[in-house]
Amino acid sequence: MTAPLLVLLCILTIVVLAYFYKSPAGKKSIPDSYRKILQAHVSYYRALEPKQKDRFEKKIMELLGYIHIDGVGTEVEDLDRVLVAASGVIPIFGFPEWKYYNLGYVLLYPHAFDEETFLSAQAMRNTLGMVGTGALQRVMILSRPSLRRGFENYLGKENTGIHEFVHLLDKEDGAVDGIPEALLQRQYVLPWLALIKKHMDSILEGQSDISLYGTRNQAEFFAVASEYFFSRPDQFRQNHPDLYDLMTRIFNQEPPVPPYQETAPPPSQP
Numbered sequence: 328m329t330a331p332l333l334v335l336l337c338i339l340t341i342v343v344l345a346y347f348y349k350s351p352a353g354k355k356s357i358p359d360s361y362r363k364i365l366q367a368h369v370s371y372y373r374a375l376e377p378k379q380k381d382r383f384e385k386k387i388m389e390l391l392g393y394i395h396i397d398g399v400g401t402e403v404e405d406l407d408r409v410l411v412a413a414s415g416v417i418p419i420f421g422f423p424e425w426k427y428y429n430l431g432y433v434l435l436y437p438h439a440f441d442e443e444t445f446l447s448a449q450a451m452r453n454t455l456g457m458v459g460t461g462a463l464q465r466v467m468i469l470s471r472p473s474l475r476r477g478f479e480n481y482l483g484k485e486n487t488g489i490h491e492f493v494h495l496l497d498k499e500d501g502a503v504d505g506i507p508e509a510l511l512q513r514q515y516v517l518p519w520l521a522l523i524k525k526h527m528d529s530i531l532e533g534q535s536d537i538s539l540y541g542t543r544n545q546a547e548f549f550a551v552a553s554e555y556f557f558s559r560p561d562q563f564r565q566n567h568p569d570l571y572d573l574m575t576r577i578f579n580q581e582p583p584v585p586p587y588q589e590t591a592p593p594p595s596q597p
């Protein structure tokens with residue numbers, strides 16, 4: 328055997344060994360307990376095909392690999408970790424390579440907090456979630472009960488976790504203004520702004536089932552419309568087909584429609 332061939336063989340052996348050595352750790356397969364939580368609490372995940380579920384699980388582990396989740400006066404449980412990650416993965420599931428480079432920490436509060444001081448005192452329970460600015464760049468703050476509630480109500484169209492992650496997507500281009508330039512192709516910006524205006528007007532006229540909070544400004548409209556789009560895609564499509572169409576372009580996906588009938592709690596007795 329010649330010397331160059333020997334060197335080549337050595338290199339090949341090292342590459343093969345490195346691959347097998349790295350793969351179990353590098354893969355970071357999802358713990359069974361996390362998968363059970365996804366199945367029990369995340370209707371978006373439940374409605375995915377098996378292959379897509381695999382991809383969803385990988386994205387969950389990837390996201391949990393680069394953000395830190397801490398509790399402020401509260402213990403963070405696996406359920407919270409999985410729900411935070413699901414809130415982040417759902418809006419970017421149409422972009423396989425997407426990473427939240429503008430997020431490092433998620434802080435969970437035991438209840439709502441004051442937006443200015445972050446005090447979670449009884450009297451100041453008014454904010455359910457926010458994306459930090461200034462010294463709190465790369466920080467997201469969420470009320471834990473509100474995070475959980477977003478995934479509990481199968482028929483609801485509110486989801487604080489998704490709301491805040493959508494603000495992060497919006498912020499990717501530098502401005503939280505309701506125009507996600509990183510996702511929205513140029514030719515759709517003006518139609519998008521016109522749609523926002525039209526739908527804000529109908530909310531104010533009492534003609535829409537989109538949350539009134541969406542009339543605060545364009546960024547809030549984008550966030551609350553996205554909560555609804557991902558939580559109840561069937562109802563959103565039926566009630567707001569023009570918005571639904573453009574939002575499938577923004578997010579590069581049509582959210583899966585879960586079998587609500589099977590999962591919804593029975594109607595309460597009068």
Ligand SMILES: [Zn+2]
Pocket residue numbers: 490494546547550
């Ligand atoms: Zn908001």
